């Protein structure tokens with residue numbers, strides 16, 4: 282499946298349910314993924330919260346915590362955590378709009394990847410809505426740093442994710458992976474890449490109230506030069522691929538597909554959130570247009586030099602629409 286194939290917005294065609302434990306909370310959660318004609322995007326609903334406080338829109342301005350996973354919180358203080366793998370699954374499957382009902386504080390971790398979400402979303406099918414899909418085209422470089430950890434968006438005529446990891450003296454070592462949304466296959470190349478953790482950090486994380494639901498069935502556990510799990514790696518570059526999956530989920534919180542080349546070096550949820558926030562904070566950074574408008578601009582005679590012209594045309598024709606940068 283490819284997230285960029287439709288000119289029209291989509292939702293899931295039929296409801297699918299999931300039951301599982303939260304990686305950090307350890308709590309059992311029932312999740313219902315429901316179709317909607319509401320085109321606000323992905324809307325989480327905490328069904329155990331008071332009716333008026335339930336809704337949490339999946340947007341970067343609702344990100345409240347990025348420690349090991351991404352947490353969203355609405356203006357009433359209602360939160361849902363570890364949203365990134367489900368967000369990546371929906372994005373990768375090309376689902377723009379859906380209601381995600383949960384009866385607890387965290388999205389189930391399932392097997393630590395997006396695999397089960399993707400299998401079930403694919404079985405449920407996709408329904409097209411009567412509203413055009415829009416994209417955010419990145420007009421100039423946006424970069425965030427934290428020490429030598431870096432995340433950057435570069436202007437491009439398509440979308441790609443490129444990740445470099447460096448965990449010296451571990452089985453991971455230096456690892457890199459690039460995913461191109463046009464030519465790559467989300468289900469085959471990304472969806473099954475599992476999250477990972479380090480044995481030496483587990484005690485500290487548990488003491489901090491995290492990874493209470495962490496099991497060998499929902500994460501790759503690394504002990505320096507060996508992997509504790511009996512299940513072999515699903516990909517040689519599973520660690521880097523998982524970081525791409527995380528980035529896809531985090532960037533989906535922009536609320537639109539971001540047309541740019543994403544690169545990260547030793548990145549994570551915190552840098553991804555800062556990157557999307559920095560992108561959205563300055564309207565000179567991006568241009569919002571429908572996917573069909575974008576195709577007209579890019580044109581059938583695609584050329585390498587087109588990117589710079591596109592910036593000028595974008596400036597003339599498509600003034601940034603102010604409602605994109607919402608704030609509370």
Ligand SMILES: [Zn+2]
Nearest residue numbers: 365476523527
């Ligand atoms: Zn992850």
